[in-house]
Amino acid sequence: MVYIGVSLALVATTFSVPPDLTDPVTVWVHVLPYTNLSCAMGVLAVMVTWFGEVVAWRGLDTFPGFSHINLLMTGILVLMIPVKFVHHLYCLVNLQQRSCAELSTALKILLEVLNKIFIAAVVVWPTFQSAYLSYKREKTHCVYAILADNRKSRVTEDVK
Numbered sequence: 001m002v003y004i005g006v007s008l009a010l011v012a013t014t015f016s017v018p019p020d021l022t023d024p025v026t027v028w029v030h031v032l033p034y035t036n037l038s039c040a041m042g043v044l045a046v047m048v049t050w051f052g053e054v055v056a057w058r059g060l061d062t063f064p065g066f067s068h069i070n071l072l073m074t075g076i077l078v079l080m081i082p083v084k085f086v087h088h089l090y091c092l093v094n095l096q097q098r099s100c101a102e103l104s105t106a107l108k109i110l111l112e113v114l115n116k117i118f119i120a121a122v123v124v125w126p127t128f129q130s131a132y133l134s135y136k137r138e139k140t141h142c143v144y145a146i147l148a149d150n151r152k153s154r155v156t157e158d159v160k
Helices: 002-010 012-016 024-056 066-093 105-135 154-159
Strands: none
Touching: 002 012, 002 024, 012 024, 024 066, 024 105, 066 105
C-alpha cells in the first residue's frame, strides 16, 4: 500500500513538468511517474482481486461470471503493464531518433487498442465493481465502523 501511495504522490510530477522534446530530461520526468502509476494500479488490482476472492466476496451472491470477469480484468492488467512499460521505455530511450513518432500505422493502432483495453481494465471495470459491491453492501464481509457516543451524561442529572 505504501508503494501505491507514493506512486499517486509522484504522478503529480507528470502534471507539473510539461514535456519539451528539445530537452529529453523533461520528457523522462513527465513519462516515468505515469508509467510507475500504471504499474501501481496493476498491483492494486491484483491485491483487491486476491483479497476479494479469498475473503470479502466469499459466499457473496453475485451475478454469474463476476469472479471470472475479475480474474479476466486482472489478467489483462498483468499482461498489459509490461507492454506499456516496454513501449514507454522504448520511446524514451529512442527519443533522439524520434522512433516512436515513426512507428508503423498498424503498430500505432494496436497500441491504441491495447491502451483502450488497459483503461477499461483499470478504470471502467473497477468503477462498476465498486458500485455493484456497494449495492450488495450488507451481504459482503466488509467492516463498517460507526462512531457514536451512546452513554448517558451524569452532568445533566446533577444539574436538576
